[in-house]
Amino acid sequence: MARAVPPARKALTTALAWAVGLLLFFPILWTVLTSFKPEPVAVASPPVFLDFDWTLRNYQDVQRQRDYFDYFQNSVILSLGSTILALLIAIPAAWSMAFVPGRRTKDLLMWMLSTKMMPAVGVLVPIYLILKWLDDMITRRTGIDVGLDSHVALLVILTLINLPIVIWMLYTYFREIPGEILEAARMDGATLRDEILWILTPMALPGIASTFLLNVILAWNEAFWTINLTVTDAAPLSKFITGFSSPQGLFYAKLSAASTLAIAPILVLGWFSQRQLVRGLTFGAVK
Amino acid sequence: MATQASRAAARAMLSPAVVLLLIWMIVPLAMTLWFSFQRYNLLYPDRAGFIGFGNYINFVATSGFWEAIVNTLLLVGGVLAITVIGGILIALLIDQPIWGQGPVRILVISPFFIMPPVAALIWKNMFMNPSNGLFAEAARFLGLPPFDFLGQAPLASIVLIVAWQWLPFATLILLTALQSLDSERMEAAEMDGAGPFARFWFIALPHLARAITVVILIQTIFLLGIFGEILVTTNGGPGNASTTLTYLVYKEALLDFDAGTAAAGGVVAVILANIVALFLMRAIGRNLDA
Numbered sequence: 001m002a003r004a005v006p007p008a009r010k011a012l013t014t015a016l017a018w019a020v021g022l023l024l025f026f027p028i029l030w031t032v033l034t035s036f037k038p039e040p041v042a043v044a045s046p047p048v049f050l051d052f053d054w055t056l057r058n059y060q061d062v063q064r065q066r067d068y069f070d071y072f073q074n075s076v077i078l079s080l081g082s083t084i085l086a087l088l089i090a091i092p093a094a095w096s097m098a099f100v101p102g103r104r105t106k107d108l109l110m111w112m113l114s115t116k117m118m119p120a121v122g123v124l125v126p127i128y129l130i131l132k133w134l135d136d137m138i139t140r141r142t143g144i145d146v147g148l149d150s151h152v153a154l155l156v157i158l159t160l161i162n163l164p165i166v167i168w169m170l171y172t173y174f175r176e177i178p179g180e181i182l183e184a185a186r187m188d189g190a191t192l193r194d195e196i197l198w199i200l201t202p203m204a205l206p207g208i209a210s211t212f213l214l215n216v217i218l219a220w221n222e223a224f225w226t227i228n229l230t231v232t233d234a235a236p237l238s239k240f241i242t243g244f245s246s247p248q249g250l251f252y253a254k255l256s257a258a259s260t261l262a263i264a265p266i267l268v269l270g271w272f273s274q275r276q277l278v279r280g281l282t283f284g285a286v287k
Numbered sequence: 288m289a290t291q292a293s294r295a296a297a298r299a300m301l302s303p304a305v306v307l308l309l310i311w312m313i314v315p316l317a318m319t320l321w322f323s324f325q326r327y328n329l330l331y332p333d334r335a336g337f338i339g340f341g342n343y344i345n346f347v348a349t350s351g352f353w354e355a356i357v358n359t360l361l362l363v364g365g366v367l368a369i370t371v372i373g374g375i376l377i378a379l380l381i382d383q384p385i386w387g388q389g390p391v392r393i394l395v396i397s398p399f400f401i402m403p404p405v406a407a408l409i410w411k412n413m414f415m416n417p418s419n420g421l422f423a424e425a426a427r428f429l430g431l432p433p434f435d436f437l438g439q440a441p442l443a444s445i446v447l448i449v450a451w452q453w454l455p456f457a458t459l460i461l462l463t464a465l466q467s468l469d470s471e472r473m474e475a476a477e478m479d480g481a482g483p484f485a486r487f488w489f490i491a492l493p494h495l496a497r498a499i500t501v502v503i504l505i506q507t508i509f510l511l512g513i514f515g516e517i518l519v520t521t522n523g524g525p526g527n528a529s530t531t532l533t534y535l536v537y538k539e540a541l542l543d544f545d546a547g548t549a550a551a552g553g554v555v556a557v558i559l560a561n562i563v564a565l566f567l568m569r570a571i572g573r574n575l576d577a
Contacts, residue, residue, distance in 0.1 A: 014387070017391050021395050024394060025395075030409075047421060092301070093300060097297075118557060118560065121514075121533045121536040123315035124536065124553060125318070125540050238403075270396070270399070274459060282460060282501050282505065286498050
């Protein structure tokens, strides 16, 4: 039962909560607003909030000068591709750990988690050298780009760094599916394939969908490997945005347009996945 | 009961993930260890050879090594302090009966979804810039001299930016934990005359203890690897004022091309992260049994 709260108090906490929320959201709001301003208005003093000539010019400029869509395309390829790859590897693994647990399952899960704790800089040198070597050995000879600044290399790396989280999330979801249903199906003569296709998959679909969503967000926002290992061909939006790190004359409005373009798709996805976020990022420790 | 056949199938389904993660963990780490004992500069690949702990000595002697360690601890500690305390306060606030809890949650959580370099560039240019930033405007409005945040207080400014990104995470997790708190216990305590502060201190806070631990440990793992924010704001400067361990290794490897010393730095970073990981694994492992 909810307690009755005096309306005056509720109004006060409501106002306070909204103030905090708006304060935290303000940088994003300000960026989106600025992206529609003409450049001189973007740096006007005192600042202009809403009363200006709204324009889409910055978006056009960003596309024309920096080929936004190339980077956007790479972000989509890398985040969706690595997520799908990770799911393909993780679904069978999580399924087997959840439904046919062995004595070592727990140790195995903990070990998988531990691979996530390895700091990226710890392996930057070898990864860089391996990719350089692949460039010499394969890319130069066959023309198939698998080394530095290639989609293949980035896809593999992004898949591997998020694989532990994907397995863990799926595992926590799969574990909630009652095993009795599977046993009943087995009694009725269902094969392993039937079990997975017709019973498990429909029940696991919501969990898989949330895992997919969270992992796309994580892969989209990844900014260590994507920045250090790409130049142009495979460069996603994280690389695109670092191109704006040194100021070039009047550029706030263009920077804002570029920023808005880089964050908008993922922000919307994120709003839909807040619940799963808690579960995924705490490895099921907080639900 | 699982049959022999299904056990074999389970093992087959598990092995690709295990093998891939095993390779991903062992190969690069072994190579890092190996390089850390080799003289190896990417510009002079022929001048290679075993040099024992030379790279480690080099790395520790690098101007800015100790500064980087201190900066790393300050960055992690500062962000943790802000996000945990701020997160508890905001979670308590949103957990109250309010109008529009859903929209407020969305507003609060949003910064977490912003790509790190984007967040850093927005703050650097539109807020902290000493001539055109909104903070400078505010200072001018109040008649104060504008403050060059990233020039005068680079590390503190980066702490602020990173804290803005991680405050939503802490808030969301603490809020989730708070909502699982049995409201009857709260009401019983209230009936017994416990004030709001006592209720927080003796009931809510112990209930949150585990969630707080998880927040601290997970954030530490991610915060030790902070990179994009530093790259686009200060480049580790001025001097080494905002260089962290991660950034120092990056500088050695990709700016100075000294693969050997960078590898030694990488090993140091791995050891540091492992100490933290040990505690995190224990906290999460305990939950698996429950």
